[in-house]
Amino acid sequence: MKIARNLSELNEALASLRSGGRRIGLVPTMGALHHGHLSLVEEARRHADAVAVSIFVNPLQFNPNEDLSRYPRDEAGDLRKLEGAGCDLVWLPPVEVMYPPGAATVIEVGGPSAGFEGAARPGHFRGVATVCAKLFNQTGADVAVFGEKDWQQLQVVGRMVADLDLRVRIVGHSTVREADGLAFSSRNIRLSPAERALTPVLARRMRDAIAAMAAGAPPEDTLAAATAALRADGFTPDYLALVEPTSMSPWPAGQAGEARLLAAARLGEVRLLDNMPAHLPG
């Protein structure tokens, strides 16, 4: 497994991986890797001949009051896991390589960036889009794999690639969960044991709400009741909302079809994100 920390090391590693027309699959991450990330690596392998994983905690997507300095980091553990997963190349740029002094260009995606994470974390998707565009250009990846866990991010990146005619193909991979239903997430390690024990309730409330709506219960009332129940459970819900899955527009009242239920709720200092498909009857 090759490790690159600057652009000339990256270019050298890519030149050898690409020999004979081999296709490159990229998995962008912020490190502190878990089973969700490793399953994105496996997915990338299904679409490409060589897999590159980037590990970069991107300051541009954190707000000043967010947890950039406390974001979990475990470079040695990450490299061990990636070696075991058969990753071919790890791209580990320091901040000054990604954003050299004087850098002054950002990418602003409209449409699916609005609302939800975009509202809770102003400027977050500008940072995500900018770093993803740079990662795609730096690696020349043929395919890039993203997790559905960050559903809105997946839509924003897909929108950017379409709008800018980027040559990378975006592949989404389903959310990988712990046995009790909690979606794997790097920040989960900051949950106390009592908070960790409560986390499966979020996915359970979402599944129950979807089942009720599929059986004909009105979405607005069902989601209001689920939100109140989560609050009583001990969560601080941020949103629980049905959206059109690609544009992220509110799902029109009374419409039948495949919507997406998005949730964000705080538990202690951790903000949990989840989403699930919701098939609504006419």
Ligand SMILES: Nc1ncnc2c1ncn2[C@@H]1O[C@H](COP(=O)(O)OP(=O)(O)OP(=O)(O)O)[C@@H](O)[C@H]1O
């Ligand atoms: N449980 C999961 N299942 C599938 N993909 C995941 C999962 N968790 C993260 N990913 C994906 O891995 C990629 C890198 O995500 P990131 O490094 O931010 O990890 P994370 O676990 O989402 O961390 P965070 O705590 O910051 O949300 C993203 O495409 C993300 O959607």
Ligand SMILES: CC(C)(CO)[C@@H](O)C(=O)[O-]
């Ligand atoms: C896509 C990403 C690596 C960009 O920094 C990040 O937002 C993440 O880890 O989901």
Ligand code: BAL
């Ligand atoms: N997993 C999305 C990246 C972030 O929370 O900043």
